[in-house]
Amino acid sequence: MSAAAERTLRIVAPIVVGVLLVALWWALSANQGRTMLIPTPAMVTDEIVAHPDVILKATGITTINALIGLGLGAIVAIALAGVAAWLRIVDWMVAPVVAAVAVVPIVALTPILNTMFGASSQFGRQLIAALAAFVPVFINVLRGLRQAKPVQRDLFAALGASGGQTFSRLTLPTAVPYLFTGLRIASSLAVISALVAEYFGGPANGLGTAIATYAKSGKASLAWANVIAAIVVGLVFFLVTVLIERIVARRIPV
């Protein structure tokens, strides 16, 4: 296959899959008699066109919750991984805590945090997103900070490099790809966790709340419109992370 044909196919193939999925959805939803458990694609698009303001407002709140959670979780994870890579004892101290955070049931923790910070605060939700984002970033950064090879460490020692020089020119650049692997996973997790946290209480806004409310009150099409918004938010988070990774990868070294 020629390179041009391959490039075309890489774009066409996912579009074909998407079209097939929508067709399948349409076929299923159009032939269910009067029960209408599944809204048709047309009904969902109608809702998006009819209530863009409602959906956009909910989307904005969820985006901010996920973004603050991602930022908070990533910053704490990077700082803690830096200290853990530097001091073995810190690694030993935090390893069980990280393992515990990794398995903490978000669904159970959410009501507790919502109660703690009050029903009008978004902070409980942001904290849930931060917890979810923290784990993959911490694990990957810590691993990345240890990837410099012994021969490279010997070289920097032989060159009389200071600790700061070794960190900025060897340890850190080696860890950057690992940081982005962690961020890629964390970005999607932050959105999902923010949604789930919204689903389980707190202020009556955000996509999670909207989906829960509309699904329970029989407005299936509007619920689905919000689900689509949630998918878009998750995709945008993922793509922005990938984009930043590409830019940084091209810019290293200084």
Next chain:
Amino acid sequence: MRFETKQVPDATPAVRAVGVGKTFGRRAKAVDAVAGVDLTIAAGEFVSLIGPSGCGKSTLMRLIADLDAPTAGTLEVFGRSPRTARLEQDYGIAFQQAGLLPWRSVVQNIALPLELHGVPYAERAERAEQLADLVGLADFRDHRPDQLSGGMQQRVAIARALAEKPRLLLMDEPFGALDEMTRERMQAELARIVARTGAAVVFVTHSIPEAVFLSDRVVVMSPRPGRITAEVEVPLGAERAEMLRESPEFFRTVSEVREALHGAPVGRANER
């Protein structure tokens, strides 16, 4: 000459080791990696350390480089402590693995030592270009290490070792991972480069022909504990051209080193 080394009084040897020993571990588990090594390497002299695996030749080189500290004896590099020599960049070093930074281009890798020591950008860029040219990589100056063959990566590492115009080069099996043909070509290039720079070289290898082809003197070591068992002078002169490999002196010295390694005359002449 562009590639001259820093000035040094001729009388000061590049390396002077007296009773140097290195023991790893303690008490029952103690292993004497190096014991009782007396060795003097003159400025500008090319000395190979040869011996079987575990004879302490790499350890001895790491002691000279101050990557490990000796547990016995005294060690001086240009009349100073190895630590001072390391911090003052008296030596350049190359390992068996090139150890390049994969996110840096060829010239950026070569310029790394200069960058760490605060040489201004224009100056280090110019020197890196010259060195890339010296090791025959001028056409690959902006390539990343993963785009280079093993031999080319090793040439980048050698150029990097030369960046600070060191008076002493420490090389730990730099051609160990290369195929035989690349290896012989690299040896000829190294001989040419060293002749131009006039630096002393400590060259760790386990290839007898390689040691003989390159060195003024071959130091033979044996394991448990790692110590020097023989020293063989190589009477091949200053110029090391490819034809030397076919000369009777070359073969005679190779045999001499082999006998020193095995501790007795070896009858199997066809064994390489």
